[in-house]
Amino acid sequence: MRHVDIVLDVARLQLNKYGEELCGDTIEMARAGDHTVIVLADGLGSGVKASILSILTAKMACTMLKHGEELDSVIQCLAHTLPVCKVRRLAYSTFTIVSTRGSSMYLAEYDNPPAIISEGLRTRLLLSRQREIEGKAVKERFFEISPGDWILLVSDGVLHAGIGGVWNLGWGLERVFAYVKSNLNPHDTAAEWAWDLMHVVEKLYGGKPGDDASVVVLRARQRRHCLVLTGPPADRKDDARLLQILDGAPGWKIIAGGSTSNMVSRLTGEKIEVDLSSDSSRVPPMGRMRGVDLVTEGLITLRHAAEKLDVFPRELRAKRDGASQLAFRLLLSDDIHFVVGTARNPALDSEDLAQFPSRSQIIARMAEKLREQGKAVTVDFV
Amino acid sequence: MIEITVCFGSSCYLRGSARVVSAIQSYLDAEGIQACVTLKGSFCLDRCTDGVTVQAGKRVFTRVTPETVDHVLREVFASGSVDYDYRSSM
Numbered sequence: 202m203r204h205v206d207i208v209l210d211v212a213r214l215q216l217n218k219y220g221e222e223l224c225g226d227t228i229e230m231a232r233a234g235d236h237t238v239i240v241l242a243d244g245l246g247s248g249v250k251a252s253i254l255s256i257l258t259a260k261m262a263c264t265m266l267k268h269g270e271e272l273d274s275v276i277q278c279l280a281h282t283l284p285v286c287k288v289r290r291l292a293y294s295t296f297t298i299v300s301t302r303g304s305s306m307y308l309a310e311y312d313n314p315p316a317i318i319s320e321g322l323r324t325r326l327l328l329s330r331q332r333e334i335e336g337k338a339v340k341e342r343f344f345e346i347s348p349g350d351w352i353l354l355v356s357d358g359v360l361h362a363g364i365g366g367v368w369n370l371g372w373g374l375e376r377v378f379a380y381v382k383s384n385l386n387p388h389d390t391a392a393e394w395a396w397d398l399m400h401v402v403e404k405l406y407g408g409k410p411g412d413d414a415s416v417v418v419l420r421a422r423q424r425r426h427c428l429v430l431t432g433p434p435a436d437r438k439d440d441a442r443l444l445q446i447l448d449g450a451p452g453w454k455i456i457a458g459g460s461t462s463n464m465v466s467r468l469t470g471e472k473i474e475v476d477l478s479s480d481s482s483r484v485p486p487m488g489r490m491r492g493v494d495l496v497t498e499g500l501i502t503l504r505h506a507a508e509k510l511d512v513f514p515r516e517l518r519a520k521r522d523g524a525s526q527l528a529f530r531l532l533l534s535d536d537i538h539f540v541v542g543t544a545r546n547p548a549l550d551s552e553d554l555a556q557f558p559s560r561s562q563i564i565a566r567m568a569e570k571l572r573e574q575g576k577a578v579t580v581d582f583v
Numbered sequence: 584m585i586e587i588t589v590c591f592g593s594s595c596y597l598r599g600s601a602r603v604v605s606a607i608q609s610y611l612d613a614e615g616i617q618a619c620v621t622l623k624g625s626f627c628l629d630r631c632t633d634g635v636t637v638q639a640g641k642r643v644f645t646r647v648t649p650e651t652v653d654h655v656l657r658e659v660f661a662s663g664s665v666d667y668d669y670r671s672s673m
Contacts, residue, residue, distance in 0.1 A: 459592035459627030475591060475624030481601045485591040486624055498626055500593045547631050554594055 206424040207304050207348060208535050209237055212391035213417045214399045216358070218247055219409035225251030226356045226415040229259035231267040232575070238266045238300045241354045241417055243313060245293040251413070257283055258294040266300055272309055272341070276334045297354045299419060306344040308352075311337055314360050317378050322350035322421075350421040351394075353381065358414030359398070363405030372405055386515070390533070391418040393513050426452030427534035429527075431499055432542030432560050433460045434583040443583065444468050446540060447493075453530045454492070457523075458499030460546060466490060480522040487523040495530065497523035500554065503563045506531070510570040537571055539564050539580045585620050585659070588638040592627040595634030599648060600624075603635050606652035616660075 213228045225247045229240045240262045244254030258279055265275045283294065295312035308316055328343040344350075355377065364371035380401065385394050395418045402414050428450035434443055444465065447454055456462045466473050471491045479486040484505050488496035505524035509517060510532065517529040531537060541564050558566075561582070568578045587607060591600045604622065611617045630636040633645035639659040647655055 459590075459625075463627050463629075473626060475626060477604065477622065477624050481591070481596075481604075485593075485596040485600065485626070488624075488626060496626070498591055498593055498596060501596060554597065 205304070205348060207346060207421050208424045209301055209346075210391040210420040210422060211237065211239065211417065212393075212395040213415070214395040215416075216399060216403060216406075216410045216414040218358070218411065218413050219406075221248055221413070223248060223252040224415070225255055225413045226358070227252070227255035227259040228415055228417055229263040231263050233267065236267070236300075236302045238263050238298070239354070239417055239419070240266075240296060240298050241313065241356065241415060242294045242296045243356045243413070243415075247413065251294075254283060254294040258296055262296060262298060266298065272298070272339070273334050276337060276339070280335045280337075299352070299354065299417075301346065304346050304421075306346045306352075308342045308344065310340045314355055314357055314374065315340075317353040317355065317374060317381070319349075319351045322346060322352060325350075346421045348422045349387075351381070352419045353377070353398075354415075354417040354419075356413060356415040358410060358412035359402055359416055361412055362402040362410075362414065364411065366407065367405050372402070388518075389515055390513070391420045393515055394418045394420070396513070424536065425534045426450065426536045426538070427455065427530050428453070428538045428540070429455045429457055429531075430461055430465070430540050430542075431457040431503065431564070432546070433458070433464050433544040435543040435545075436583075439583050440464055440468060443540065443542070450538070452536075453494045453534065455495045455497070455527060455530060456490070456493055457497045457503055457527060458542075460544070461499070461542060462488065462490065462493075462496050465493070478521075480520070482522075484522055484524045487521070487526060495523070495526055497527055500557055500560060500563070502527060503560070503567070504557065507563055507567045507570070510567060510574075531567070531571060532574075535576055537568075537576055537578045539568065539578070541580060541582050543582055585640055586623060586638075587620055587659075588623045588625050588628065590626075590628040590630070590634060590636040590638075591624045592631060592634070594631045595628075595636055598634045600635050602649045603637065603647055603652060606649035607637075607656065610653055610656050614660075 215224050217224045226243045231238045240259040242255040242258035244251030262275050297313040298309040300307045322344055325345040331340050360373055361371040385397055395416050398416050462473050473488050473490045473496055475486050475488045477486055484502045485498035490496050502523045506528040509528035514529050514532040517525040541561055564580055568580050571578050589600055589604050611620055628636040628638055630645050635647045637644045637647045644655050
């Protein structure tokens with residue numbers, strides 16, 4: 202099979218039961234390289250008790266699995282650690298575990314609603330088994346994931362949404378699956394899906410959730426790369442090296458800067474076309490150059506783009522200004538490489554631009570925001 | 584046909600490139616000569632400290648403002664030809 206560099210876009214969102222300060226569901230996630238572990242635990246009861254049970258379960262399971270422990274020892278350990286409820290004489294928390302490494306996915310479920318799995322992924326089920334571990338009936342499944350696959354982990358609070366009201370028996374598994382298929386946009390991110398799903402849950406509950414509701418959205422897709430060249434190199438001898446980086450870069454190629462794009466244009470002979478029909482009310486217009494996906498002005502555009510890294514990418518997709526289009530591509534990328542030129546630019550000494558933070562300060566802020574979102578960001582100065 | 588290019592580099596943009604473009608468009612509309620002109624943008628015309636920079640044919644005008652657009656364009660069109668070998672700002 203052809204090797205595909207797969208990434209898992211993961212998002213989680215929770216709603217507390219109406220009037221509760223604590224959520225009785227806990228979602229825990231750990232990532233190291235291409236290994237991802239996600240645990241959704243739902244503690245017995247609600248409030249503090251449920252919260253403690255689910256936190257212990259999720260944290261312990263996630264930490265142990267991350268360090269390569271088997272599920273059996275995780276469950277053994279939980280059975281001996283969880284405090285026993287005096288009323289019910291039980292130490293109990295349901296859980297769903299997803300562990301992926303590259304394109305292999307392991308799913309273990311105990312008493313939680315079954316994971317909602319895309320049709321494509323269901324066809325790539327390699328093995329399914331039911332086991333008793335410490336008296337608990339655990340269902341385990343192994344999948345081979347491929348771009349386009351998705352899987353939702355939900356707590357029962359999601360399935361019960363609208364119970365006795367909008368839906369006699371709540372939203373239910375089938376209807377959630379149908380909703381994803383017909384209402385969610387395949388171009389949207391996992392975070393956008395999670396947001397949309399929880400919005401429905403909240404509406405079905407009439408704004409007063411009758412139970413803690415949690416959703417984890419996992420979507421597999423091909424890894425996306427983005428290169429941003431901004432600022433000409435301090436030493437003109439490095440111009441050619443910059444061009445090599447541009448040529449060899451996988452994924453989106455963006456040039457943010459007038460002198461930088463002029464330099465590339467001079468070396469490649471490709472013309473820059475500024476699109477005067479694009480929106481230039483807040484930032485200079487966008488440009489085009491063959492071999493480059495987006496050309497923009499530098500400082501002003503970058504500063505505005507940095508402010509747009511907190512929004513959902515779908516809000517930027519249709520915007521026709523350079524900052525939105527730059528931020529949109531960054532938000533959709535997994536591996537981002539900024540190459541920051543340090544040549545002194547006389548334009549930046551002008552009074553109008555003196556108030557601006559420097560190029561490297563803006564890039565540092567962007568890199569920080571993008572890393573917080575789990576992206577791999579490298580910044581090189583030339 | 585004459586090509587007019589307005590610089591949209593950082594410095595020029597802050598000094599009002601977008602308003603200069605609007606002023607140029609208004610002038611062309613008023614004079615009914617849009618068909619004779621290709622209006623373009625550039626990310627840097629290398630006169631960063633003297634923006635807004637406007638290039639008309641081979642002539643380069645610096646420190647252009649929306650208020651001086653009429654004057655600049657009248658000069659461009661009055662000359663009857665754009666094939667100057669002369670740069671106003673030099």
